[in-house]
Structures are given as C-alpha cells and as structure tokens.
Amino acid sequence: MSSKKFETAAIRSQLDRSQYKEHSSPIYLTSSFVFDDAEEMRASFAEEKERNIYSRFSNPSTSEFIQKICTLEGAEDGFAFASGMSAVFSTFAALLKSGDHIISARAVFGSTHSLFSKYLPKWNIDTTYFQIDELDELESLIQPNTKIIYAETPTNPGLDIVDLERLSKIAKKHQLILVIDNCFATPYLQNPIQFGADIVIHSATKLIDGQGRVMGGIAVGKKELIREIYLFSRNTGPALSPFNAWVLSKSLETLSVRLERHSDNAEKLAVYLEKHPAVNKTTYPFLDSHPKVQVAKKQMKRGGNIVTFELKGGIASGTQFLNSIQLCSLSANLGDSRTIVTHPASTTHSKLSEEDRLAVGITDGLIRVSVGLEHADDIIQDIDQALKNVKS
C-alpha cells in the first residue's frame, strides 16, 4: 500500500502534469494515440514499450482512476469497466473456462445472480451457493473443478457480513481465487486484499461516483490475474469511457469525507429506527444488535450508508411507506448524495419466490435506505412522517 494516508493518496495520486501545468488532471477524450515512426508503433504493439495505443486498451484518464483504486485497495494492478456488471462478467469470462465451477455466497447482486443461473451455464460453468453463516460447510462444496469463491460483504439488501479472513483461509488452502465485490463498503471502509482476497470488484456507479451521475466498474488485484482480465477486455471492449473515468477519479478525492458523513447519518437513522414502534427490526452492520457486529468491526472502518428495516405490515405497508415519502427519492440507485428508499419485495426482488426472498433476508415489509448526505434531522423527519402514514 502507498506510504501516504488514504485521504492524501485519493487526492494526490494523479497524472504527471502536461506542458500546461494544470493543477487538476485534464480529461483525455481521444480514442487513439499517435506514433512517431513505424518502429515505435511496432514496439508498442509488441508491448516492449508501455504506452497508450487505443482507448479500448488504455487511456490516461482511465489509468489515473485505476491507479488510484489500486493504491487505495492495496492492489497490484487493475482494469476499469463501463459498469460494475461488466467488471463482474469480464472477471468470470477471463479467468474461467468451460467445465469450471464457482462457489458463491447466496446473497449476491441480482444481475450477478442472473449470470450464475442463466448465462454462465451456457458455457458449462456452474455455481454452487454457500450460506454465509455456514462457512464450516463451504469446504464440502469444493469440487476438483472449482476455481473461484465469490462473495459480497456487506450483502445487498440483507446487510449480512462475510468473514473475509476465514473465507480467504479456505480459498488459500484449496488454491482457489477469492473474488470480493466490495461495492457496499468502498475502499475507504474495507480492503478485502488485506484479508487475503485475490480480486476486488466495485460498481463505481454507486458510492465511488457518489452523486448519481455516471456508470463505471473496476476489478483490481493480483497482477497475473488482472493480466488475463486485461487481455480478455482489450479484445472484447467493455472499457470505461475516459470521461466517466475522469469523473470517478475526481470523486475519489472526496470519498473519505463522504463516507464519514454517510456513516454518521446512517448510524443516526439506525438508532432512531431501532426504537420506533412501527418497525420490527433494524439492520445496520455497526449496531450492537447485528449478529456479526464483531466481524464487521474487525474488517470495516465504519458501518457504511445502507440501513434496512422491516415494517410490521408486509407488502401493503411497504408500498404505503414509499407513497408517503416526501424528501427522499424512490430510485434504483444507491450510494448517492440524495437519500434513496426502496422496497425490494415489490421491485428489485419481486420475481423471486417468497422462499428465495426469505433465504436472502428479504421479508415482505423490508425497506432499504441508502442514506445520503442531507442533514440527518431532515432524513429522519421524512422517514418519521412516512411511518406515521403506514397502517400496521
């Protein structure tokens, strides 16, 4: 990891200044780069010379973003993608071949779940799920063709915590690649590589952008694994646009400040909700009532910005609650400066059977709040007035 503190590295890791001596890195909106002569072009394509050729392969704005995330995650190398999902898919596509096997936590992002159930089987890649609470049983799921262990922590929307240290011990013992989607924690709150992960993935669309503007994704980790991901991506074209990379690199300058405030606000909301009579259960990784609070505090700096709670009245009270919200937004994104409330049972997870929903902790009355950067009093006031309109 960089010798500089997180806050400093997030601001001061930038491109070398151009002839104009700009203070803040410019955007390199160019699809290709020029060569002085045939020999330079040959040497560049032969990778004897490290330089930009074409923006599907690399671009200075994208490289700055990748370099910063590598520094902040303690990773050797990385590649940036057009979205979080292209980072997830390209990682699997680059590292696996037909006949390989994945072991994944059951509670993963919806589209990642679709990759496992619908698309990867087309190439004869199967996935077995493990329960986060039963890591002892994970080893019995390992097959001779298992290549990757995959997990998110905290999970969405259950906010369950996976013990990264224990998971990586299992992965190392069986020489499996441990891939962690670190989207909910960001590199500021948690560095999975420090606990033994081989690859860390982010949807940069969420808290890394932090203001709901651009899509982006990134995979960072061991040099030889990233090399495979780079070669696959260089040929298949999921690269992040230089403009989005520039936005995301600037966003990292404020990540630490934002995550501190996000976590302050989320903690206040969680404490308020825990005492509310219309609420059955409140979940937040740093609440003493969270079953994994000790693991969360071991591997995370703060609890993050997502709080969930359960309304007593099921599906109907969930829709009533959303319809009563005035300040917060009803939106599919998370990690925005604006607080967002969602009701997974009637939206993102409505296609799952009730049994499958309950298996990943989604009860009918579950509300997910992506706590923003407005004043905590105003966020709580809006949720409070909406709760008054819910009949339980």
Ligand SMILES: *Cc1c(COP(=O)(O)O)cnc(C)c1O
């Ligand atoms: C949003 C999200 C993704 C997918 O990212 P996109 O940028 O929307 O493609 C993957 N994993 C998690 C945990 C997410 O929240």
